[in-house]
Amino acid sequence: MTTEIEQGTGLSRRIWHPMAMVLWSAITLTAIGWSLGLPRTLGISYYPQQLLAILLGLSVTVAFLSLPVKGNGIREGRLPWLDLGLSALALLATVWIVWGYPTFVTQVFARKPEVWLPGLVMVLLLLEALRRATGWALVIIIAVFLLYALFGNMVPGRLQGRAQNWQVLSGYMALDSNGILGVPMAVAGTVVVSFILFGQLLNTTGGSNFFTDGALLLMGRFRGGAMKIAVLASGLFGSISGSAVANVAGTGVVTVPMIKRDGYPAHKAAAIEAVASTGGQLMPPVMGAAAFLMAEFLGVSYAAVALAALAPAILYYVALFIQADLEAAKLGIAPVPADQIPPKRAVGTGLHFLLCFAVLIYTLFALSWQPERAAVAATVTVILSALLFGYRGERPALLTILDSVPATGRAVIEILLISGGSGLVIGVLNVTGLSFNLTYALVQLGQGNLIALLALSALVCIVLGMGLPTLGVYVLLAALVAPALIETGVEPIAAHLYVLYFGMMSMITPPIAMAAFAAASIAGARPMATGFAAMRFGWAAYLMPVLFVFSPSLLLIGPGTAIALTIATATIGVWLISAAIAGYMAQRLSGPMRALFALAGLLALVPADAFPGAVYSDVIGALGGLVLIAMNFLSAKGKQPVESGT
Template sequence: MALDKKQPVTSDEALAQEVLKKYDRESDTMQYTGFMAKIISAIAISFSVFQLYTAFFGVLDAQLQRAVHLGFALALSYLLYPTCKSWSRSSLHPLDALLAVLGAASPAYIVIMYRELAMRAGMITTPDLVVGVIGVLLVIEATRRVVGIPMVVVVTAFIVYAFAGPHMPGVLSHRGLTPEQLVGHLYFTTEGIFGIPLGVSSTFIFLFILFGAYLESTGLGKFFIDIANAIAGWASGGPAKVAVLSSALMGTVSGSSVANVAGTGSFTIPMMKKLGYRKEFAGAVEAASSTGGQLMPPVMGAAAFLMAEFVGVPYIEIVEAAVIPAMLYFAGLWLGVHLEAKRTNLKGVPREQLPKAWVIFKERGHLAIPLIVIVYLLVTGYTPMRAALVAIVLSIAVSALKKSTRMKPIEIIRGLEAGARNVLGVAIACAAAGIIIGVVTKTGVGLKLASGLLALSGGYLLPTMFFTMITSLILGMGVPTTANYVITSTIAAPALLQMGVPVLAAHMFVFYFGIIADVTPPVALAAYAASGISGGKPLITGVNASKLAIAAFIIPYIFVLSPEILMINATVFSLIFAAVTAILGMVGVSSAMIGYLVDHSSPVERVLQFVGGILMIMPGVWTDIPGFIIFVLVVMWQSRRKKKHRTA
């Protein structure tokens, strides 16, 4: 979270920082002082400078670019994340220092021996094998420190499978790999650790994260919260609507659900509690809103960039496809908090206590210019890397337009350090995911698992989608979104593709459920983080967040069955019609979850509201008409009953 540099740290913000460290492993780093802090800063700044240099003057050959990127990431990971949590957080342990040197040296071997390795074309010598084994082990250990144990378990399972092929039952059986074959494939080709995920991390993902670091440094996050307050703070349940709106905006800056919770939750959750929202509901609103930030165009989570590479389309097509689903998601959240406010008669904040929108825009509106420009550049055909590069320069330039937002030279340098630190989680997760991809491509297990998934579902689409959803949710409970998407797109998405689902729809399906796992009990990290700020019960917060985020459980099924929602073979009329009926459908579904539409809903009415809503969300006249009729009948019935109550 980036605090406004002009404001002192409040107790709520301090609590948010503690929650971030507790639930977001990437934020729980060493706190060096003195000479060691300068060393860390120098390495991190050098990392950013290398990335900017190659972005300006052209990236190196794929394996060289990725090797240097991984070398920096491994070195910083071992310097910033201690072997044991019980170790001192202010002094470097000799073991961590040794591992940091090895982390930089093992990828450097590829850089130094690049020509000789290319000439040998896959023939692995004994020194190669030793370096490769060390490199793989270093990636796994860095994954444990930065990403977490669940990801290590998944990676280790795939490595064991690579060796245990002859002993596996049925379709999972394969010839097995020797250590030379596996290490050579994982470490000395671009199909393993140095594969597409790390390639994307080493180019435009790094630049977009650096762009986000500079946007946070300018105070854009506080600008978003103030604007959201001015727009929605006065309405029924105003602070909850502020949480939805500000988190949607913050999604353009933060790629982490937990970081987004800490960033906006320190402001919005206390406001919601003060207004009268229950602790668990206040935390749920922030958790669901912050999780949806990764679905929000134009700058989505890191997995969206990987999707562009895997699907083979420009990133702007991913952005276009995500517009209507994101709109429906946040419409569902907005409706949920509005109906809850109506149900419990919660008012907004008096207008005189809120900032004026025109004053905020006048003072800090220029900070949003880089976001507008980056959308324009992506739409007009710029590559994501070039667009991010321009936006980084522009974010520094526009901050200088006013003294109150101007960045000092030292803050520009600190932005380089912050960008390098922020990318570590993504870089290490991408390297670990590369191990999984390497095993899948070498053993062919991906198609075997997809075939098994199809056999389990009996060859029917809906059961296949259900099992794919469960796989994505389970993985999402333990591994970050980026790695989750890589695994599910490799293993589960092919099952959908075999059933004729368009490739973009199949990948968006697993992408959505990988993200929504952050609010799905029992392990709902975003909900747990929000409960840490609100003081509510984590499990109840997660259940409430899942109810509010119900759209995210429905929309993926809809765009697989009707891909026009993703703008696949869609006309303007079909898009408008689908969007309008789907929003009406979200009113029905949200009111069913909350238990209030025009009046308090009976159990039968809630069922009718849900059924009518689902029918309207599903594109097609033959489902929209009955859904609309059911919805209107419930509205008329509740309106009539409410009128009678008022008369009485």
């Protein structure tokens, strides 16, 4: 049926959509070619910023083709002539910048029209494209920073900055490596695109179905199996999806109804899915796009970031998994019906999908390849294994695999636009001296007290993260908050992981909890109730960052014995606190017992090297907790199972 929009004036979808497909494909192929070093192999000399300008220009161009002025998603009807004109203008500005870049970059401060005019056009078009892709929140924040760059001399006090000439600022933002064409775009244009392509091919070849079926096979026969399936499937899928909300949408449509069918309240079913999906971006080996950017900011390998993030991420999922199990026991939820569990033989046909992760881990950690090259190697492995073996008797068609190329380009538009917008913020911080002033002001507010600074930083992280995409959140926090923590002596990687964790927690923290609200819409639950339930299930993510700031051993930094003791006692602590929150161990816990479990868990969670004498609190908490567990099991022995309740 022809829509009202289709009947209006403008370019028909039959014309503009193939154009968009070509541009989406060009984005993917340009990024992959760059990741593999094809230009150098072909003997082509270029500035890296020229390739970044191509990727950004293609993204802005196709954004005006495919994104409507109002509303979300891809345009379905005709393309208005104005949008066609803006798309052509973006393409023209891109060609001009790329062609003249070697000359223009040396003339930024000369205020020549051929430099600042295309720069101004590109900045304005980027902001409008970003508004269409993500909404007003990030655009308003960027606009505030740009206004500060122009009028920073009028700001009183410590935050006063150097006012910039608008012509110089336009050229600087569009051409300098500290502006739009900076580190965020470089990471997004190589690493992120490569991993998104990997994820797309896993999805189209049946890999995502294999992991969901595998989780169902492994956990379906246990109590609360649907909840455990959600934890496993969402964690696996979330580590490659790059977006908590996209993960909720991708796996939640399967897992949330399953949990509800088990008799679990709708808001709690949605909360478990939201917390599991959010944690995927904290879980190695892939993690989210922000982790690759973190490696660039810190000047370390991605493998180092992934290794440091491993233990806290596992403890995060251990806490969620234990709570799912204990909640199921408390409510008397039975296993998934046998007829809904796929047979082992059928699931076994997809074991070859594990090979791509083996290749990814081997090339990343053993061969020390760049992440983008490792992702391409894993992608090739997915394609070959899927064509050779298929899944559950079906092999993907070659056309389906080829469709992943434009699909990837379409999927990364938002990330590339956010990366360009993030470059504007970083450019302002550099050119005005605001980064130093903000760090100083934050340290002064904390008055040199690390605990006060951590609390203030956590609040800033959650507030800035509300309603913003993950990558944009991390770039802002890494520039504004992490330096203040490092200034007080916090390990740099701990500071960056701290802001990443609390930035991510904005996804499940009301009043704007995007992942929780997305899950609530699937479950038909109240959004705010889902958000508060998600905070309860995701409690570990609020506590874990504070612990690894005081004790790098939780990040696998330090002597092996200290690391082993920290992980062991932390696991016991997570178990005890999860039981206290669920109100159940072998039987329901009374109020005083819940308090004792929580106290013992907190003592056990504190790493032995957090402060002098902390080893004693570790031992007291762990041993006391084990005694409490034994008492609870002995008390429950011989009693009847708890009846189902709510």
